[in-house]
Amino acid sequence: MDFKRSIKEKKYVVEISQREVEELRNSIRAAYDKVIADYVERMKRGWAGRPKVMDYFYEMADFSRREKELIEAKSEGKKIIGYTCVFAPVELILAADAIPVRVSCGLYEPAKIGNRIVPVEVCPVIRSTVGAKIIGLSPFLEQSDALITALTCDGMTKLSEIMSDYKPVWTICPPRLKDTEQSLSFWRSELLTLKANIEKLTGTKITGKSLRRAIERVHRANRVFRKLQNLRKEKPVIMGRDAMLVTQIAMWDDLERWTEKAELLCIELEERLKENNLACPPDTPRVMLTGSPIIWPDNWKLPNLIEEAKPQGIIVADELCSGDRFLYDPVGVDEWTFEDMFTALAERYLMPSTCPCFTSEAGNEDRVNWLINRVKEWRVEGVIYYIYRGCMLYAMEYMRIKHALDHLNVPTYYLDTDYTREDVGQIKTRVEAFLEMLKARIEI
Numbered sequence: 001m002d003f004k005r006s007i008k009e010k011k012y013v014v015e016i017s018q019r020e021v022e023e024l025r026n027s028i029r030a031a032y033d034k035v036i037a038d039y040v041e042r043m044k045r046g047w048a049g050r051p052k053v054m055d056y057f058y059e060m061a062d063f064s065r066r067e068k069e070l071i072e073a074k075s076e077g078k079k080i081i082g083y084t085c086v087f088a089p090v091e092l093i094l095a096a097d098a099i100p101v102r103v104s105c106g107l108y109e110p111a112k113i114g115n116r117i118v119p120v121e122v123c124p125v126i127r128s129t130v131g132a133k134i135i136g137l138s139p140f141l142e143q144s145d146a147l148i149t150a151l152t153c154d155g156m157t158k159l160s161e162i163m164s165d166y167k168p169v170w171t172i173c174p175p176r177l178k179d180t181e182q183s184l185s186f187w188r189s190e191l192l193t194l195k196a197n198i199e200k201l202t203g204t205k206i207t208g209k210s211l212r213r214a215i216e217r218v219h220r221a222n223r224v225f226r227k228l229q230n231l232r233k234e235k236p237v238i239m240g241r242d243a244m245l246v247t248q249i250a251m252w253d254d255l256e257r258w259t260e261k262a263e264l265l266c267i268e269l270e271e272r273l274k275e276n277n278l279a280c281p282p283d284t285p286r287v288m289l290t291g292s293p294i295i296w297p298d299n300w301k302l303p304n305l306i307e308e309a310k311p312q313g314i315i316v317a318d319e320l321c322s323g324d325r326f327l328y329d330p331v332g333v334d335e336w337t338f339e340d341m342f343t344a345l346a347e348r349y350l351m352p353s354t355c356p357c358f359t360s361e362a363g364n365e366d367r368v369n370w371l372i373n374r375v376k377e378w379r380v381e382g383v384i385y386y387i388y389r390g391c392m393l394y395a396m397e398y399m400r401i402k403h404a405l406d407h408l409n410v411p412t413y414y415l416d417t418d419y420t421r422e423d424v425g426q427i428k429t430r431v432e433a434f435l436e437m438l439k440a441r442i443e444i
């Protein structure tokens, strides 16, 4: 379904003067430039002997280079298509020769501005994304010609309406039950409607040829992405917060360039593994993150606390829609016919998803199995279940996940937070206590 931008009157009106908009935008932009510079500096300090190619990812971490490139691309007639969630098939955007960028906001300050439209009880990812739009702060949101939003949770569903006050919004609705014939055919028709909207905006027909090229481009990124994740199964050759940053940059970077740089990084890390040149001591407690998305930059609050803690921990895997779930699963094509490719695309964006918006008689079995597999293969010693206040879906599944991890005798720590720095001290104490406990278990 597409929400036409309401030219005449905004549905969600916010009283704010242009002068206040500019003041807020400039002050918040200056503030987050400092946060980004500080976090990048802390990552560099935390991994002194890091591979040179990491400097590319640190450079891309401050958005400005990519913003310039997007503005230039638009001046050459390219279309930019933003997406809020990993249900959006980037292959369709690339097949229409447009540029995909993820637009969910990871900045704390705009959440307060979002409160002018959205109540504080609502998840901060939504409030921050709304706030960023009100003051025109997010380069990716601002440069997007249209948005793809998935109707997963209540927050994302209403976000689609609010954003349609500013841009064309194309919603896609994942069926709550995924393993029925109707579900897949319904989902496939949702993506066919999306395809038509993308073609209309770009003026470019998505053909079998262009879709195949796009699938193959993403396959190259899938392969490197998996290589990087699989390297984290071994001894710690890369710090988790650095690996998470590399992963997340794929959501807004030029995918070819990202693939090339990530490939160089993997080659270097494989060398280091052979030389036992590690990023931290091999007996550092191995932590996995699961739950609400951890979106750069402000939300590196937790990864920083884990990897700067005493005793130190290392993040070896995550089950986050802002992390390992992004490029891990390739589109599985049998025959390169358009029909077959399109069905494979629909299956790729539905079947492997572990989003808690799904249910079935057995519950969200796929998520439990995904987590159990990660714990075993990545030798995870502790899990941090990360929740934003207002995120009902992930909160509701906690006990289910904890139960499954208890069976594996893997401790789980439930951490609820918000888009704020006020709880850093409290979280630091609790994280260090959790890591202390894991370390004691390792030493037994």
Ligand code: SF4
Residues within 6 Å of the ligand: 123, 124, 125, 126, 152, 153, 154, 155, 156, 292, 293, 388, 390, 391, 392, 393, 394
């Ligand atoms: S964090 Fe939770 S509530 Fe927020 S957008 Fe994601 S699923 Fe929805």
